[in-house]
Amino acid sequence: MKRWLFKSEPNEFSIWDLQKCKNQTEPWDGVRNYQARNFMMKECQIGDPIFFYHSNAKPPGIIGIAEVASKPYADFTQFDKKDKHYDPKSDPENPRWFLVDVKFVKEFKNVLSLNELRDIKSLEGMVLLRKGSRLSIQPVSDKEWGIIENLAVSK
DNA sequence: GCCAACGTTGGC
DNA sequence: GCCAACGTTGGC
Numbered sequence: 001m002k003r004w005l006f007k008s009e010p011n012e013f014s015i016w017d018l019q020k021c022k023n024q025t026e027p028w029d030g031v032r033n034y035q036a037r038n039f040m041m042k043e044c045q046i047g048d049p050i051f052f053y054h055s056n057a058k059p060p061g062i063i064g065i066a067e068v069a070s071k072p073y074a075d076f077t078q079f080d081k082k083d084k085h086y087d088p089k090s091d092p093e094n095p096r097w098f099l100v101d102v103k104f105v106k107e108f109k110n111v112l113s114l115n116e117l118r119d120i121k122s123l124e125g126m127v128l129l130r131k132g133s134r135l136s137i138q139p140v141s142d143k144e145w146g147i148i149e150n151l152a153v154s155k
Numbered sequence: 156g157c158c159a160a161c162g163t164t165g166g167c
Numbered sequence: 168g169c170c171a172a173c174g175t176t177g178g179c
Contacts, residue, residue: 009177032175033162055177114178132160134176 003140005051015052024104029077030085036137041098044068061113070101108152
């Protein structure tokens with residue numbers, strides 16, 4: 001089992017939106033970055049825990065927990081001409097973009113802001129906190145997960 | 156709204 | 168295969 005952090009802009013799709021979805025589950029569509037895609041396509045397993053991160057939020061930070069809820073399958077938005085993630089170069093016989101479904105688990109009482117996370121010495125080196133890091137799907141180590149979860153509980 | 160950092164595209 | 172131009176992400 002691996003652990004993850006998924007980023008989303010709350011004005012696009014927030015953890016509260018996920019909570020309101022049918023079965024509190026929704027496809028994580030729209031990822032158009034190969035590294036992020038590869039994580040979903042090749043490494044995500046059903047049941048893997050996910051930190052739900054709100055980017056472009058006030059403040060940006062980890063807001064709760066979700067989990068991987070499906071095997072990878074082709075992202076349907078790549079074939080939808082009206083979708084803003086439409087990709088004319090993707091061949092339906094050999095789709096370029098994949099996704100997994102994500103299920104709501106819980107919301108933290110308080111968001112753990114990016115600033116707070118940066119202040120924690122033991123989280124140095126976390127992908128999220130690396131300079132220039134903008135990967136929207138990233139692995140989280142067991143150690144990092146533990147530190148952050150404890151923080152969320154104690155806050 | 157700005158802009159730094161990064162990713163992608165496409166001409167050569 | 169290089170790299171300039173362009174597009175995107177995401178904090179501030």
